[in-house]
Ligand code: SF4
């Protein structure tokens with residue numbers, strides 16, 4: 001149900017782009033207006049969400065400590081997993097963001113003949129990493145469309161990405177990796193019962209969407225060739241705020257572009273914001289030095305406590321009898 | 330009320346991990362016997378002016394809620410979203426990857442899918458989506474949103490009291506999403522409606538009025554300590570005279586009251602007494618600040634702060650220079666992550682320096698509170714203690730990292746260093762069950778009652794399983810730790826899952842090994858049990 005809903009939602013998007021361009025001839029709408037709106041939603045929404053999170057304080061210092069604390073000088077501190085300095089936090093965050101450190105720790109818990117065993121479980125980490133990195137590389141590769149002269153680093157990336165030298169045009173490895181990883185991420189949501197149980201439409205939808213984007217991109221590059229000069233013209237027009245609609249770019253391109261627009265607009269509304277959120281997570285981005293340095297809670301307020309005086313009033317006689325010193329005789 | 334808990338270990342260890350066919354949004358919680366704690370008594374809530382104080386029972390249909398309970402909960406959520414970035418962020422960025430799913434001891438030991446940390450969070454998130462996000466308002470169930478009905482409230486209550494806030498899930502989450510943070514908020518919301526459990530609100534009321542969870546009055550504390558002192562004299566021939574509420578002492582010592590009350594915590598307390606006596610430490614106990622643990626943490630941030638306040642207040646009144654804290658889990662999570670922020674600055678104290686070794690405890694510069702394992706490790710390193718680890722030869726020891734000290738502080742190697750110096754047989758449990766990946770005792774955060782034994786034994790199953798492994802492979806018979814809740818609850822857990830394994834605090838083993846000036850030849854350990862080797866020697 002949740003899977004089908006998401007699947008048909010993406011199919012509907014594809015069809016509407018197809019119909020819009022092929023039948024209604026709304027090239028300008030799909031090629032210019034919607035992308036502009038999508039980018040605006042993405043940027044403003046992204047900023048809004050981050051500011052909204054940022055507007056709530058972090059009243060307490062609550063890092064999850066995944067290693068030995070800073071202690072006596074002869075005890076070896078785990079400076080990255082339990083950082084007490086800013087440098088440690090930077091490295092911890094870099095490992096988290098670039099290499100998915102925490103996910104790398106993943107274990108699989110199994111019950112075998114009454115005994116619990118913990119096995120390696122690196123597939124999710126691997127697929128996650130492969131997916132995100134290939135997405136990033138593909139994203140960067142696309143910059144050649146927005147720049148008059150392709151910068152050399154993009155050429156280098158392209159060269160590396162296609163170093164297998166397969167087919168014409170050359171096959172990009174990241175295209176294959178991305179499709180494979182997304183498919184894996186989707187299949188685990190279908191076949192692992194627990195993961196299926198926790199999955200919402202909001203988990204399937206972005207997967208189908210990205211799958212749609214990747215598939216349309218691949219089709220366009222390797223199978224239904226589109227007019228690449230026209231694509232570049234349109235892209236350049238968009239970035240220079242001087243939009244033009246070149247003739248005869250295939251409809252598949254508009255489908256690709258429309259799905260990307262939807263992804264951009266959907267991004268700030270959804271869990272995809274984990275991209276920004278990971279940087280803000282207090283359990284990961286704080287130093288564990290709250291016994292060393294004072295941390296202030298901005299909304300701290302005085303509370304009612306049971307004072308020593310009240311306590312002694314309750315127990316004075318008993319204390320005196322037991323020979324425990326009191327303030328007032 | 331309920332029948333006695335009789336399920337046998339082999340029944341309980343048959344666990345079905347397959348989730349039900351029907352989706353979780355439509356399955357109300359089924360309150361199973363022996364899985365939840367009794368409701369709070371009105372009188373205990375009244376002591377600390379908690380809202381909606383009345384007697385109530387979770388097993389009954391009517392929870393005696395106020396008319397406008399929905400409004401109260403939603404207002405409560407709104408308030409906490411604005412106060413805690415962790416809460417706001419953790420409501421939004423989970424991608425439901427499921428990496429945390431099989432990391433929770435309650436899920437591993439029970440198989441109930443709502444005990445997967447991600448789903449436990451989703452229970453509250455569904456409400457958040459419905460009332461606080463555009464997509465949830467518009468798309469409803471398809472976006473995973475649902476109305477806050479009475480059933481949903483009960484479900485959240487049921488499952489948020491099946492989380493020990495141990496943070497194990499957070500270690501594995503790619504965004505560090507910490508279910509403990511979410512559970513704390515969930516419990517605060519319940520607290521707004523007076524939906525406390527009595528096992529928590531009783532200790533809170535006690536702690537507030539009498540200084541400690543157990544409600545020990547000043548003279549009782551002194552009296553019960555007399556018993557330990559007598560035992561110590563029997564064992565060592567040395568009469569120790571600790572002081573209470575003594576002004577002008579150099580150090581205040583604060584430990585959980587569990588150490589003063591029941592075995593095996595009491596043996597740990599004997600260890601502290603012997604160590605401090607041997608050092609000639611200028612220290613005092615306090616009957617007012619007679620609790621380091623803090624059950625307030627399981628109700629609300631505010632209550633935890635109210636209970637914690639007495640530690641600094643007492644240090645100030647007595648004019649001590651700094652504080653040593655005993656072996657306790659939640660206490661150290663609080664000391665490390667909250668105390669200074671709540672009740673500091675402790676500028677009336679001095680930066681802690683060991684009077685015996687001269688070591689400056691740089692890592693306690695601001696709180697001025699040193700963990701006793703740090704203190705003792707430093708003594709040993711500097712050769713200030715005469716130890717005879719052979720006196721622990723009858724023990725094959727393994728080490729349980731308490732969740733809070735491991736994942737909310739990172740005290741991992743100090744106690745191990747002490748342990749290796751006070752006993753000769755030490756075996757680690759399997760790697761994936763110790764240090765930051767350590768498993769909860771299954772009874773933290775006020776779940777150590779007797780009516781929820783099913784839950785406790787299931788929750789403790791992963792821990793017990795790892796202990797059983799070292800018991801079977803290395804003959805381990807002692808599970809050492811630095812947490813009062815552990816000492817109280819692991820005992821029952823071991824009896825159930827891994828019989829023959831006993832439980833001890835670190836300083837009990839220190840007390841055993843400590844060679845005291847002028848002591849007689851020891852023939853008994855702190856439990857007054859004969860030391861086998863010594864007997865043979867005679
Ligand atoms: S590991 Fe983190 S992101 Fe993944 S499901 Fe659990 S809480 Fe969500």
Ligand code: SF4
Nearest residue numbers: 433492493495496498
């Ligand atoms: S904090 Fe501990 S008890 Fe709570 S959900 Fe996470 S692993 Fe389970």
